[in-house]
Amino acid sequence: MTEVVILKNEIGAMYQDVIYDYWVSCKLTNNSELLLFDPKPIDVSHYLNQNVEIGIKALFIEKKYTDKLRSFYGQLENINGKYYFKNECLEIEISKEDIISENLQLNTFDTFYFGRLDIESIEELNPRSRSALAE
Amino acid sequence: MPVKSTTASCEVDQSILYAGSIPFQNPPKATMLYFNSYEIIVTGGNAAKGEGLLFFPYLMKRIPVEWQNITIRKGEDPEDPFMSDYGCIVGKDDKIQVQGSNPSVLSDDLNKQFTALAAWLNDPGSFTGTFGEAIEKYEEKRKVIQSTEGMGGKADKADYQDLTKYLKGIVKGGSDWKEKLLKHFGSDANKPENKAILDKLDALKVALLACEKCVADNLSVTPPKTGGGGGPMGFEDWEVNLAKCVYPDAKGVIDDIKISIANNACGPESILACVGAAAMDIALNYAFKWVEVNFLDENKQNNYAITDFDNIWKAQDKYEVFSSAATACAVALVPFPTGTTKEKILATAVGAFAGGAVALITDAGDQYEVLPKTMSVGDKLSSIDWKQCFRKAGTSAFITGISSGIALWAIDHPKFKDFGAKVKSLGYDKIKTLLKKSELSEETIEAFCRRFGVKGAGKLLDNALISELKAAGVKFTEADLKFIAKNKDKFIMFLEKGNSNAGLQHIIERHWNVDELMKFFNNQDEMIESLFNVIKNDNYLSKVIDTKNRLSDVYKIQTTKGLREFTIATGDKGFVVSFIPN
Numbered sequence A: 001m002t003e004v005v006i007l008k009n010e011i012g013a014m015y016q017d018v019i020y021d022y023w024v025s026c027k028l029t030n031n032s033e034l035l036l037f038d039p040k041p042i043d044v045s046h047y048l049n050q051n052v053e054i055g056i057k058a059l060f061i062e063k064k065y066t067d068k069l070r071s072f073y074g075q076l077e078n079i080n081g082k083y084y085f086k087n088e089c090l091e092i093e094i095s096k097e098d099i100i101s102e103n104l105q106l107n108t109f110d111t112f113y114f115g116r117l118d119i120e121s122i123e124e125l126n127p128r129s130r131s132a133l134a135e
Numbered sequence B: 001m002p003v004k005s006t007t008a009s010c011e012v013d014q015s016i017l018y019a020g021s022i023p024f025q026n027p028p029k030a031t032m033l034y035f036n037s038y039e040i041i042v043t044g045g046n047a048a049k050g051e052g053l054l055f056f057p058y059l060m061k062r063i064p065v066e067w068q069n070i071t072i073r074k075g076e077d078p079e080d081p082f083m084s085d086y087g088c089i090v091g092k093d094d095k096i097q098v099q100g101s102n103p104s105v106l107s108d109d110l111n112k113q114f115t116a117l118a119a120w121l122n123d124p125g126s127f128t129g130t131f132g133e134a135i136e137k138y139e140e141k142r143k144v145i146q147s148t149e150g151m152g153g154k155a156d157k158a159d160y161q162d163l164t165k166y167l168k169g170i171v172k173g174g175s176d177w178k179e180k181l182l183k184h185f186g187s188d189a190n191k192p193e194n195k196a197i198l199d200k201l202d203a204l205k206v207a208l209l210a211c212e213k214c215v216a217d218n219l220s221v222t223p224p225k226t227g228g229g230g231g232p233m234g235f236e237d238w239e240v241n242l243a244k245c246v247y248p249d250a251k252g253v254i255d256d257i258k259i260s261i262a263n264n265a266c267g268p269e270s271i272l273a274c275v276g277a278a279a280m281d282i283a284l285n286y287a288f289k290w291v292e293v294n295f296l297d298e299n300k301q302n303n304y305a306i307t308d309f310d311n312i313w314k315a316q317d318k319y320e321v322f323s324s325a326a327t328a329c330a331v332a333l334v335p336f337p338t339g340t341t342k343e344k345i346l347a348t349a350v351g352a353f354a355g356g357a358v359a360l361i362t363d364a365g366d367q368y369e370v371l372p373k374t375m376s377v378g379d380k381l382s383s384i385d386w387k388q389c390f391r392k393a394g395t396s397a398f399i400t401g402i403s404s405g406i407a408l409w410a411i412d413h414p415k416f417k418d419f420g421a422k423v424k425s426l427g428y429d430k431i432k433t434l435l436k437k438s439e440l441s442e443e444t445i446e447a448f449c450r451r452f453g454v455k456g457a458g459k460l461l462d463n464a465l466i467s468e469l470k471a472a473g474v475k476f477t478e479a480d481l482k483f484i485a486k487n488k489d490k491f492i493m494f495l496e497k498g499n500s501n502a503g504l505q506h507i508i509e510r511h512w513n514v515d516e517l518m519k520f521f522n523n524q525d526e527m528i529e530s531l532f533n534v535i536k537n538d539n540y541l542s543k544v545i546d547t548k549n550r551l552s553d554v555y556k557i558q559t560t561k562g563l564r565e566f567t568i569a570t571g572d573k574g575f576v577v578s579f580i581p582n
Helices: A096-101 A127-134 B108-121 B131-150 B157-190 B192-219 B237-245 B250-265 B268-296 B309-314 B318-333 B341-353 B355-369 B377-383 B386-393 B395-412 B419-426 B428-437 B442-451 B463-471 B504-511 B524-537
Strands: A002-011 A022-028 A033-038 A051-058 A070-079 A082-086 A091-094 A110-114 A117-124 B032-035 B038-045 B049-056 B061-068 B072-074 B086-089 B096-098 B481-486 B492-496 B542-545 B551-559 B562-570 B576-581
Touching: A002 A033, B038 B061, B131 B157, B131 B250, B157 B192, B157 B250, B192 B237, B192 B250, B250 B318, B268 B309, B268 B318, B268 B341, B268 B355, B268 B377, B268 B386, B268 B395, B268 B419, B309 B386, B318 B377, B341 B355, B341 B395, B355 B377, B355 B386, B355 B395, B386 B395, B395 B419, B395 B442, B419 B428, B428 B442, B463 B481, B463 B492, B481 B524, B492 B524, B492 B576, B504 B576, B524 B551, B524 B562, B524 B576
Parallel strands: A033 A117, A051 A091, B032 B086
Antiparallel strands: A002 A022, A002 A051, A022 A033, A051 A117, A070 A082, A070 A110, A082 A091, B032 B038, B038 B049, B049 B061, B061 B096, B072 B086, B481 B492, B542 B551, B551 B562, B562 B576
């Protein structure tokens, strides 16, 4: 999970007043901003300006430099059979297929390039964590 | 025996319309075969031995014929890819014979006609086409000869031989026409206005026969073996004389006769027939002028809608338009040997314009009727408010008229011969934009593009489904439809242009990015087509309808990155709201 503060919840697709998805802006613990897609949608509007933990999943991950793709420095790990990109402030679930097709090395620090990042889940932070983030 | 080029569908000389190279051994019953200028309907057999009905224009009848061991190739007409299969009989020694060994099967008269027909078929010097075709061919050849001579060159003897051949056709056709006119005029044949017409025809016949003799006399001169060139600019006297033989304007004289007939015959009872044909002729001239300025001119800036009457009308030669219309009027009123391109195209256009033709003709007729009786046909036609008539016909009628008539129109207007190729080279999007300017419905635009084989046309829009959607009362913008398809649950799903929140515009603005859809499709068209294909042909992996009636179907789609899962989000009536990779 990744700890963030939800900054903005923008409507994505909408038809006949029914909202189909959102685009969510949030702030990471290192103060950098991240734009996430909420496809389900979860609708994080009631978490605005709150510290939360979110599950993030990448549409795809690549090793090769690609212009205009977001990149993060970190390493890939296998945790309980699932694969994640991790660094000090981000945890992103990635697909096993991408690990195989891109021939990506686990447990080695490197720069990786990412496709759209989706919010998979959201949880309120426990009070202790919340106060730590607030500080 | 050379294959003549009077049948456009089977031209083998310099024509783009024929590319017959595929053997056609077993043409099914009712297939059309073309042999010289004759049309045969197959009634049985095959190329080795078969029988059919040959249309003999001078009799206006079909006669039973048979053949053995002929060479048939499949006709290929790129101008009309939707035309049914037809064949061309192309063997050098192929013969078509009257059917039956018992001559009593046919009347004596028919036998005589057939003997003449057989002679024509086997005599390359004879013209075997119709009167109208003879006039057009003569005019064409005359222009070739005169432009060659005018530029200081020498026309071939073969050109003069062809000229004579066509000229014979005109003389024969003119005689037939006179007979028909005499019957038509009946006891009024001696009325001064009718007699003047018959006299003009006689005078034309005399002039053409003199021309024929002049050509024959000068062609029979044996050129000197050495030297020569004693005449002006190195021409022999006989060559100079030959050039003088050519009768200047047979077509003009015949058109003039037709106009005279129209002026005499346009009584109140025949006004509608006359004006109807004239109106259709003017509409066609207008429609094809629009085609010319938009699709065929070098100036690519010409981007007029078909409703842009003032600009298109301005581009037309009015004299030509109204004299052509008066001729059409005459052709509609009086007996005339069949076969002119004008007649064929008018008949085709009336069929294609359908309801539009009725509206157009009725309005033109109403306006014509109230004009002063003292005005000539030409003057009356030029006084009609054509803009109003065209508006009543509707733009769709014009487009279907163009689609149906272009091949015939191209016979007299060589510039239009490459129309199909030029339309294709413009591409689907440009044509669509151009036609949309004319406020044409999506259906008409698609039909137009399909007619000319423009890639991308029609495949994604099924008119039956559009009708079904309308009948179900679903609100959608037909002009903005990108595709419509029925999924495996028989649920109609459709993608519209939409806006920033839903539909194609939303998909492009929010998801056509390097980190999403661009990763999986080479271009937007490919993406739309993939989306259409998967809805139409594949089963979804999962389907979710939530409490807010949001419908999400997950499909596997083949992409540049292999098979990937995508979600298609739709409204409860099938409107595709969004499309995202999972």
